[in-house]
Amino acid sequence: MKRSRILPILAGATAGTLLFAGCAAGAGDGDGASADSLTVWVMGDSSAHFDELVAPFAEDSGITVKTVAIPWDAIDQKFTTAVASGEGPDIIQIGVSKLRTFADSGALLTLDDSTLKGYENLASDKFIDGIGGDATAVGGNVVSVPWVSDTRVLYYRTDILAEQGITEAPKTWDDLRADAKTLAARGDGQYGYYIPQWDSSLPVIMTWDQGGDIVGADGDIDFDTPEFRDAVDLYTGLYADGSVPTNADFDQTQGFTSGTTPLLLSGPYLANAIKDAAPELDGKWAVAPVPAAKDNTSLLAGSNLGVWGSTKNEEGALKLLDYLSDPATQLEWYKLDSQLPTVKAALADGALVDDPLASVYAEQLLNAKLLPLVPNWDGDTGKALLDALNSIVLTGANTDDAIDGLISATSGTSTK
Numbered sequence: 001m002k003r004s005r006i007l008p009i010l011a012g013a014t015a016g017t018l019l020f021a022g023c024a025a026g027a028g029d030g031d032g033a034s035a036d037s038l039t040v041w042v043m044g045d046s047s048a049h050f051d052e053l054v055a056p057f058a059e060d061s062g063i064t065v066k067t068v069a070i071p072w073d074a075i076d077q078k079f080t081t082a083v084a085s086g087e088g089p090d091i092i093q094i095g096v097s098k099l100r101t102f103a104d105s106g107a108l109l110t111l112d113d114s115t116l117k118g119y120e121n122l123a124s125d126k127f128i129d130g131i132g133g134d135a136t137a138v139g140g141n142v143v144s145v146p147w148v149s150d151t152r153v154l155y156y157r158t159d160i161l162a163e164q165g166i167t168e169a170p171k172t173w174d175d176l177r178a179d180a181k182t183l184a185a186r187g188d189g190q191y192g193y194y195i196p197q198w199d200s201s202l203p204v205i206m207t208w209d210q211g212g213d214i215v216g217a218d219g220d221i222d223f224d225t226p227e228f229r230d231a232v233d234l235y236t237g238l239y240a241d242g243s244v245p246t247n248a249d250f251d252q253t254q255g256f257t258s259g260t261t262p263l264l265l266s267g268p269y270l271a272n273a274i275k276d277a278a279p280e281l282d283g284k285w286a287v288a289p290v291p292a293a294k295d296n297t298s299l300l301a302g303s304n305l306g307v308w309g310s311t312k313n314e315e316g317a318l319k320l321l322d323y324l325s326d327p328a329t330q331l332e333w334y335k336l337d338s339q340l341p342t343v344k345a346a347l348a349d350g351a352l353v354d355d356p357l358a359s360v361y362a363e364q365l366l367n368a369k370l371l372p373l374v375p376n377w378d379g380d381t382g383k384a385l386l387d388a389l390n391s392i393v394l395t396g397a398n399t400d401d402a403i404d405g406l407i408s409a410t411s412g413t414s415t416k
Contacts (some may be wrong), residue, residue: 095301103138131300147302150303155274202230212227
């Protein structure tokens with residue numbers, strides 16, 4: 001078996017150094033963290049909304065909450081620096097695909113039953129099925145709690161599809177490919193579907209839907225399967241049909257709202273972007289479950305929250321996690337930022353059940369899977385997957401050669 005690869009975020013320091021550093025200097029050093037304050041790293045551009053969300057907690061508890069927004073593309077370097085110096089936040093948002101990376105650093109507090117005792121909202125049975133277990137732990141060691149869930153659904157422009165005689169969302173991938181080809185025939189610069197060249201989850205979703213997986217029985221990554229080849233044929237076929245834009249900087253929100261790409265898979269966060277960018281489209285778009293082949297499994301994604309192992313305010317951090325897992329708080333976050341809850345009671349609330357978008361998200365969550373928890377999915381296995389596929393569709397590389405290279409590059413990569 002291939003040695004587990006040390007992640008790019010760990011470059012420049014030995015694993016032993018990092019494990020030591022993660023337990024050394026106090027969390028939040030340099031950020032003013034103390035027993036009456038908390039520093040929270042949130043990903044993306046949601047810091048203003050997060051400040052609004054935690055304001056009642058800060059007022060009630062007397063704990064000052066400092067929110068630091070970290071761009072998604074900067075988190076690896078930021079985390080590396082924090083682990084090496086020991087100067088991390090008190091609480092950190094963790095994308096599920098990065099959980100193995102963060103857990104392997106040794107910098108996070110273990111959130112076992114004794115640690116979480118007395119924090120009612122953090123009990124594992126409060127969260128929806130599939131969100132716990134592998135989505136919060138590595139090697140059976142729980143180092144995070146669920147925060148927001150995410151899954152991919154099909155967004156479609158009902159008005160544009162109707163103009164082309166398409167009366168419903170495509171139910172199968174064959175239907176989607178046919179509809180996308182019809183939509184692309186509207187004229188120059190028009191397409192049917194959008195494939196993000198940076199999204200490694202899409203070809204995995206397509207593989208699941210063909211009835212396969214990219215993890216073998218031995219727990220190693222395995223792209224050498226008929227189902228993956230079927231997924232590659234679907235993925236590359238959409239490009240071959242002329243149904244997909246090829247420019248890397250294509251903007252999915254603008255493409256959808258302009259009608260250039262009336263079909264795409266994305267997460268719940270896109271809904272707010274559409275509403276903000278084009279409120280005049282209200283009633284002219286909708287969402288549906290992922291199309292099916294043998295199945296219609298989608299991605300189970302989202303983010304967790306972890307506590308820095310050397311935080312100076314462990315009690316306050318756990319209190320904040322408990323507050324953020326309260327059903328009312330989870331519903332407020334969905335309202336503020338379109339981030340889907342992970343708590344059963346929140347998902348069952350009438351505010352979401354009666355929401356036509358949220359009801360589709362919740363339905364799809366019942367048939368969704370995690371990306372394999374390998375070291376550094378984004379920078380290693382997922383990157384190799386995208387490099388192979390993009391070489392085929394963008395530069396004309398031979399399909400067999402590209403897939404053979406992918407298989408060779410990822411052989412022996414273990415999920416264990």
